[in-house]
Amino acid sequence: MSVIDVTGIVLGFVFLFAVLGAAGALRSRAGLDVFVTRKIVHISVAHWWLIALTFHETLGPALVGPIVFTVLNYISYRRSLFPALEYRDKTANLGTVYFPISLIVLVALSFGGYVPMAAASIGVFVLGYGDGLAALIGRTYGRRTFTVFRNTKSYLGSATMFVVASLISLFVGLRLHGGSAALQDLVLASVIIGTAAMLLEMLTPYGVDNITVPIGITLLATLLPVTQGGTVAVVLPAAELSPQAGLWAIGLNAVVALLAYRKKSVTESGALAGFTVGTVLFMASAGLWGLLMLFFLSSTVIGKLKPDRRTDAQAVEAKGSRRDAWQVFANAGAPTIAALIYLFGGGQAAVFAAIAGLAAATADTWSSEIGVLNRRDPVSILTFRPVPAGVSGGVSALGFLAGVLGALAVALAGIPVAQTMGLSPAGVVSLAITAFSLGTFGTVLDSLLGAGLQTRYQRPDGSITESPHANDGSRYLRIRGVPGITNDMVNFLTTAAITVLAVVPAL
DSSP states (O other), rough: OOHHHHHHHHHHHHHHHHHHHHHHHHHHTSSSOOHHHHHHHHHHHHTTHHHHHHHOOOOHHHHHHHHHHHHHHHHHHOOOOOOOTTTOOOTOHHHHHHHHHHHHHHHHHHHTTSSSSSHHHHHHHIIIIOOOOOOHHOOOOOOOOOEEEEEEEEEHHHHHHHHHHHHHHHHHHHHHHTSOOOOHHHHEEEEHHHHHHHHHHHHTTTTTTHHHHHHHHHHHHHSSTTBBBBBBBBOOOOOOOOOOHHHHHHHHHHHHHHHHHTTTSSSSSHHHHHHHHHHHHHHHHHHHHHHHHHHHHHHHHHHHGGGGGGGGHHHHSSSSSSOOOOHHOOOOOOHHHHHIIIIIIHHHHHHHHHHHHHHHHHHHHHHHHHHHTTTTEEEETTEEEEEOTOOTTOOOHHHHHHHHHHHHHHHHHHHHHHHHOOOHHHHHHHHHHHHHHHHHHHHHHHHHHHHOOOOOETTTOEEEEOOBBTTTTTTTEEEEOOTOOOOOOOOHEEEEEEHHHHHHHHH
């Protein structure tokens, strides 16, 4: 280890302890609330990154500070080692531990040569200034609030995150490129990054945004022109994204999410989750986004057919007809991950996987929505005994046929996507057959998992439900299934399994 590395480590510790000491003094002498001193530390600690960039050239020395403070912050969480950081109420979380963990990941990615230093810098300072100022301004001045995943957010705070993240990425882009890049491209890319930061902060609860925001923004910045070009080499095999395409992605999905919310097809959290999933898929491929729209719009229309016949089924289901964020991610989460892998050099196999995952989600949803319209009760896929309509694991000829048609619809619609990838006619046929076959199998797998693993409860009157408690909060008796395995979990496991299986024939 060189002298300059040792100097960097010492300066880093001096700086971090000075920040903690100043925050402690402000709390004890100035009487500042712990929330305020915690955010002061949050913003200030981000500047450690400048010390790392100045004094460290290799991975090992740069990791020392974040690793040590991950341990110290956890001890503080348990023992109040740093009182200026720790809440002692129901809002307490491990956010102070997640922050240095994010620094460990970003140091490994950037000093290891996998992402540009500029991209990691955007991630660190968006976490520091964006998240910190959003919390401070939102709590102090935000009057209008909304709830996502039981976390209360303010519109002003979310707007602050968007503005600050956009400005930070624009500043880095201008510093990196100077006059060599079109200002319009840098501005559009910065708006995309700002939007992503706002959504990640909105959707991630319990302090985990201290991980999702910096790492997610770093990976996104790696893909965009903000950090590409100049003397910075992007080692990670990533596809270069067009800012114009990103702007279209944001605009179209914002409109779709708003309309879906206004039509009461999704909840507030479902609209945000749908916007996120749709934006990622559009940026990976406009064709994949079209398949997502096929799934969402067709499922919404089918779900509104003959509402009088759905009353009994909805009494069994844990949730109503409006999709929330968990339902969105359960159906489209795995294909979205496949699309992200494609963006980072995953190749055609990742696109195959995303299409198959969407085929499985569509097939399962069509099967469920149309199956409940069957005049006879379905039967359990395991025992072949009649079960109430709406119970997971119940199957009927009508529902299975609907699932087959859903898989076929996505498989056929996926053909133009395959053609735009330059596949041979044989490759196009292979993709369509794979998507159709695995999508159809997905309906069977979902029923098997639902019948064998999903938790069911019994109401006092003896009827079966998937909801664990009544409207008054009283809990029902669990009669079967694995605790924690909900319908959303079953859907996610099914689409994830189909998405992974689709990679095999695509290799």
